[in-house]
Amino acid sequence: MTFAPDRDRLFPVDPATRSRARDLHASVADLPIISPHGHVDPRILVEDRAFDNAADLLIRDDHYVTRLMHSAGIGLERLGVSPHDGMAARPREVWRTFSENWDLYTGTASGYWLRSILAEQFGLSEHPSSANADAVFDEIGARLAEPSFRPRALFRTYGIELLATTDDPMDDLAPHAMLAADPAFGGRVVPTFRPDAYLAPTSPGWAQRVSRLSEWNGTRDTDYAGYLSALEGRRAYFIQHGAVSADHGVAQPRAIELDASDAARLFEKAHAGTITTDEASVFSAHMLFEMARMSTRDGLVMTVHPGVFRNHDHETFTRFGPDSGHDIPVATEYVNALRPLLNRFGNTPDFHLVLFSVDETTYSREIAPLAGYYPAVFIGAPWWFLDAPDAGLRFRAAVTETAGFSRGSGFIDDTRAFMSIPVRHDMSRRLDAAFLARLVGEGRIDQPQAERTIVDLVDAQPRRVFKL
Amino acid sequence: MTFAPDRDRLFPVDPATRSRARDLHASVADLPIISPHGHVDPRILVEDRAFDNAADLLIRDDHYVTRLMHSAGIGLERLGVSPHDGMAARPREVWRTFSENWDLYTGTASGYWLRSILAEQFGLSEHPSSANADAVFDEIGARLAEPSFRPRALFRTYGIELLATTDDPMDDLAPHAMLAADPAFGGRVVPTFRPDAYLAPTSPGWAQRVSRLSEWNGTRDTDYAGYLSALEGRRAYFIQHGAVSADHGVAQPRAIELDASDAARLFEKAHAGTITTDEASVFSAHMLFEMARMSTRDGLVMTVHPGVFRNHDHETFTRFGPDSGHDIPVATEYVNALRPLLNRFGNTPDFHLVLFSVDETTYSREIAPLAGYYPAVFIGAPWWFLDAPDAGLRFRAAVTETAGFSRGSGFIDDTRAFMSIPVRHDMSRRLDAAFLARLVGEGRIDQPQAERTIVDLVDAQPRRVFKL
Amino acid sequence: MTFAPDRDRLFPVDPATRSRARDLHASVADLPIISPHGHVDPRILVEDRAFDNAADLLIRDDHYVTRLMHSAGIGLERLGVSPHDGMAARPREVWRTFSENWDLYTGTASGYWLRSILAEQFGLSEHPSSANADAVFDEIGARLAEPSFRPRALFRTYGIELLATTDDPMDDLAPHAMLAADPAFGGRVVPTFRPDAYLAPTSPGWAQRVSRLSEWNGTRDTDYAGYLSALEGRRAYFIQHGAVSADHGVAQPRAIELDASDAARLFEKAHAGTITTDEASVFSAHMLFEMARMSTRDGLVMTVHPGVFRNHDHETFTRFGPDSGHDIPVATEYVNALRPLLNRFGNTPDFHLVLFSVDETTYSREIAPLAGYYPAVFIGAPWWFLDAPDAGLRFRAAVTETAGFSRGSGFIDDTRAFMSIPVRHDMSRRLDAAFLARLVGEGRIDQPQAERTIVDLVDAQPRRVFKL
Secondary structure (H helix, E strand, O other): OOOOOOOOOOOOOOHHHHHHHHHHHHOOOOOOEEEOOOOOOOHHHHHOOOOOOHHHHHHHOOHHHHHHHHHOOOOHHHHOOOOOOOOOOOHHHHHHHHHHOHHHHOOOHHHHHHHHHHHHHOOOOOOOOOOOHHHHHHHHHHHHOOHHHOHHHHHHHOOEEEEEOOEOOOOOOHHHHHHHHOOOOOOEEEOOEOOHHHHOOOOOOHHHHHHHHHHHHOOOOOOHHHHHHHHHHHHHHHHHOOOOEEEEOOOOOOOOOOOHHHHHHHHHHHHHOOOOHHHHHHHHHHHHHHHHHHHHHHOOEEEEOOOEEOOOOHHHHHHHOOOOOOOEEOOOOOOOOOHHHHHHHOOOOOOOEEEOOOOOHHHHHHHHHHHOOOOOEEEOOOOHHHOOHHHHHHHHHHHHHHHOOOOEOOOOOOOOOHHHHHHHHHHHHHHHHHHHHHHHHOOOOOHHHHHHHHHHHHHHHHHHHOOO | OOOOOOOOOOOOOOHHHHHHHHHHHHOOOOOOEEEOOOOOOOHHHHHOOOOOOHHHHHHHOOHHHHHHHHHOOOOHHHHOOOOOOOOOOOHHHHHHHHHHOHHHHOOOHHHHHHHHHHHHHOOOOOOOOOOOHHHHHHHHHHHHOOHHHOHHHHHHHOOEEEEEOOEOOOOOOHHHHHHHHOOOOOOEEEOOEOOHHHHOOOOOOHHHHHHHHHHHHOOOOOOHHHHHHHHHHHHHHHHHOOOOEEEEOOOOOOOOOOOHHHHHHHHHHHHHOOOOHHHHHHHHHHHHHHHHHHHHHHOOEEEEOOOEEOOOOHHHHHHHOOOOOOOEEOOOOOOOOOHHHHHHHOOOOOOOEEEOOOOOHHHHHHHHHHHOOOOOEEEOOOOHHHOOHHHHHHHHHHHHHHHOOOOEOOOOOOOOOHHHHHHHHHHHHHHHHHHHHHHHHOOOOOHHHHHHHHHHHHHHHHHHHOOO | OOOOOOOOOOOOOOHHHHHHHHHHHHOOOOOOEEEOOOOOOOHHHHHOOOOOOHHHHHHHOOHHHHHHHHHOOOOHHHHOOOOOOOOOOOHHHHHHHHHHOHHHHOOOHHHHHHHHHHHHHOOOOOOOOOOOHHHHHHHHHHHHOOHHHOHHHHHHHOOEEEEEOOEOOOOOOHHHHHHHHOOOOOOEEEOOEOOHHHHOOOOOOHHHHHHHHHHHHOOOOOOHHHHHHHHHHHHHHHHHOOOOEEEEOOOOOOOOOOOHHHHHHHHHHHHHOOOOHHHHHHHHHHHHHHHHHHHHHHOOEEEEOOOEEOOOOHHHHHHHOOOOOOOEEOOOOOOOOOHHHHHHHOOOOOOOEEEOOOOOHHHHHHHHHHHOOOOOEEEOOOOHHHOOHHHHHHHHHHHHHHHOOOOEOOOOOOOOOHHHHHHHHHHHHHHHHHHHHHHHHOOOOOHHHHHHHHHHHHHHHHHHHOOO
16 A cells, blocks of 8 residues: 555546546646636735745645644634634644644545655655654655755646636736746746726725726725726736636625616715615626626636635634635525526627636526527636545536537636646646546446547647636 | 447346346336327328438437536527527537437437437447538438438337327317328327416416316406316326326425415416416416316326426527426425325225325435325326436435335336337336346345336336326 | 345455454444434333334334235225224234235335334244245234333433434423433433424415414414524424424425515414415415424434425325325435525534435435535435345435545435334344445455445444534
8 A cells, every 4th residue: 555646637537438537538638728817816826935834835735635623623823824813833843743744634625735746746655644743844855955846847747838827906916017027937827817806895995996997097085987897907917917707606696787876976985884785786787797798808717716704703704814714615506607608698709708606506507508508618627625536527417418518618717826836737647538438338428528528628728718 | 338228228237146136137127118298290100201311310409408508508509509690500510419419418318318319229330420421411311311210110119018298288180180090100109298387376387277267168367166177087088088197397396275255366367367376386286286176087197297497598588488498496395384285085995095205315205204104195207307316316315215116107108209218118127227226236125026126117117106 | 045135245245355354343233322313212212111012113103014915905904004994904903914025125225124023123034925824924923022122121222322303393291301410320311403394384274374483482373483483492492301303304495585574474374374376386485494493403303305396296295194195205406505504504513404314325426425525415225115235325425426435414214114213223224234345355445444444434433423
């Protein structure tokens, strides 16, 4: 029993199907990584400093990982996350805690990714444990100090052709500009326009954000038309810096078209602080509609990541802030909620709307049927809690029979864990190989179709959907 | 690599299970086709003319097929569908467009059906492509001119014992009468009473339809009692013409019992155009209840196909009318919504209520538990977007453990694509063989149980449920 | 073809995976049964009388079994269930009816359990049938008269270490006390506090129940504080009698914290019969919150079994009372509904909240994400309609990738069918072996992880979650 991952991992157990999957995977295993949506901080590539240590790199900032230890009663401060009211544990202690709790990850997606990283990237030969925690921490530390483990070196080693980050609309995008201007780098790192906090009057700090927008735009911050033009201006700024998409993390994917005077009236009420919750929700839905309209004009691909109850645990949110592991999916509805938007823009040439979901029930019921009709709609790859082996195969089985392979977004890693990028893309390629191998085995497609399809899924499809 | 479908298609990849599935399938492969619900136009069998060409027959009228090309940006007029405001492409061009886009169907249910039709019925030896489009179009055209490809010849070749159509309540059913009276035909083609547009005051043209009903019945069109008696009369007319079921395509499966005076009051408001949307919804729900009551008296099996947002794309609906490929499923609720109906008629002897769904979540949660208790309730076979290999196996796995095999409707092809009828029934038989073979392999049933069950599913069950 | 169950039943069909599953199962097949939630009547163990006959034991009281015959049009009185207005069939007749209808159970979970019981516990060698009904009835009767088939003997044979019953808060728990005091017994049989009928003002007889509570407590029955203290007192009484958990069968898992004065006001309105339906729902939700608060103090594990429409068929309910087979699942929502409770107690040390579901959609979307973050939350094992082979594997696949194995409740049989206890636990162990064997085969975990995990699932996990 070795710690190195099985070379046939994620392939079906039936020997003939496994062999077919292995060959399909081999045909795409070395294709470049296209990562059109994710949360890596671009400054790590600008600065290109060595990562500090195993805990900061692999544990602290990955809420997929910290949340499961939290469920075991381990406070986030013990995992290196700094609370507003205290101190975080030191990295070596964090690694010890993680190593002691390694069994928690058995069978999980995070466990799969971590094992690949530890074994394949760091060359570890045994499972993390109390016994080896210090030694492994030191060993990883030593590797991280090597030039080949610098961010840019890894970027090249991983074969990343494109990496998209996710950014605040008022971000100056200086890191992106520096990377683009740096002949020594050569990679493509593009920003993504993520305006949620500027569109929802209920978002904390909305008014201040709108003021900053207006100030940048030279318009009054109570002027709805100025607000729209500022958003358009910032989108243009992002496009100048390479952006290909705008991302929308709305609670529900609801779009409403208000006429300009009604929208302006709600905008003013929002600014005056007199808007009701219902009105604020209508205004946000209207702004989702406006974002679609802008996308039809400026060409940014519109991605929607809805259906998450953000910051569910008030206590942890107060102490540790957002993205600390307690965002929880909720039931999501697309068909009625998006109809105004789709009736207006669903057939607009070159408008691309990628619908993600953390509610699996919507795959066969709503998203595949919508994407199998509207030229604008694409099916977002399995996202977040669903970005995992069994969930990934359920996704393919749920959408393919209705919408085929041409309506998918291509894989999206959506990660802030830099070292997991190649592992996640490889996982996706393995699952596609497994799925296609089964279809061939069941006589539903033939081998040449499978061979063409897997290359399309990895290569042509994301380029087409994200206009790369 | 040949274009002919794998003879073991849809069977599990495990060799022993596959062998068992093959034998189970063989035992039912040649049984007659019972098709108690579908959308074939009966006039094709009355006229028995040769089909015009491949495009009109296989593409234009099959919205499962056109919708996916529409998603690729191909307007429906290019697929032969005539818009109100323009011209449709000629059949040969349609076939070229389809052939160029054949890859869209890889892995889809439509792709599976089309391949079977092209290879097994027309003897094609290669995938459709730009290169072979014209030749294939001509080849199919030549075959269609042969006597063995006339509708009646195919009806016999397919082994169709019963074919149900779907009809407007005021339809004169002349084609059905002609077929029944024609000793040269010999097949059984029966109408299905589909009264949705007469029951929902929000349906466009409702008042005129009610007027026609009343006129036929010799009663005033504002007379609720007359309206009910007219509906009963038309049901009787359908029964005289062989109908075995009444079908209900409601938005949600909601039933309410109003007392007659309240119902009459809403009926009058509907007629006067003063009914509110909520009241109209209550009236429609009341009429679903009344349809159940009528079924308990006249014996028509009540089938319900709920949970579809019809004509989602306003633009396409305006140009091309209904059934043009943009009906989209929505979440559906049965347990609360149908309780009034089930409390009144759920135990009524000989009342049969078949619940279909395009919301898979309801299979294990609602429909199987209801059908596993109420003698009236049967589980509709996987419908529409769910009538596909993986979805079909998910369906069986979702309902069988709760409700066994005796509570299913038997397979229903629900198709307007005449040549797909034998392929769809064969697909269903293959999936049942695959499912049963797995249960045997897993020691959950034994071989004789599997052998009895598959014959029941194909033969006895639809006869029993649809009172044939 | 023999009637004896396949020794490899429920294991995957792939030979290598099957072999691995067989070994994993063997490692836990003989571990003691821990049954922390169920509905066995403890008096059968106190009295230790021979069971009367096959029909009373296996058919009449098992609504999983009676419901499916009911769906075939067989009235419950013919299955031995006594209506308020008539007579039930005699046991021998019931057994004949069941035997004639044995095919109904093909492929069902009940069919699987019954076959195991009949073949393995009673040694039957053929399927029940009309032909053998009388002989089998007599044969089982003869076995039941043997000392080894007395309840206590079976309890020992089954290897039951702990059996929890489900009890009314005002139950005197005399059977539990007698069993605990009986040195001849030696087993551990503990009560479970199930207060639903005391917490929901809409529950029939609520006021009388509250009066009995208050009387026992020596407080006024209109005194909200006294009501709370009485509930606390009864919980303490249960704990004295060995209880480890309190169970909550709420319609929806909704928790609200009212301040004491608002709660008292609603309590008084409920008592006066002037509470509205909405207010009653708010009060019930508040009481779920209060139950959590009490659990944080007295340590009872809080289990929630929500999302069931109880007594759906009014006619059967009127004639036969509750638990007669027509409770039907409905869509269930946890994330918003439980947030007040989780924000208050989700991180409270030693508070355990086990969330069950009959709505499968919640496994990956809500319950696994909640349990993978909140230390208090555990994932209830597949329940009721979902306690079946395919559903059990879907459950594991839905929750494991997010939450691993450490957040599950351990298996819970939830049964009132005493003889099905070992079969159900064995089924669960086989499914876990099958699931783990697949993960090993797919290279997602290694063999030692699988070996540790299956022992944890059967042994350590239920002890930890239920504080045994």
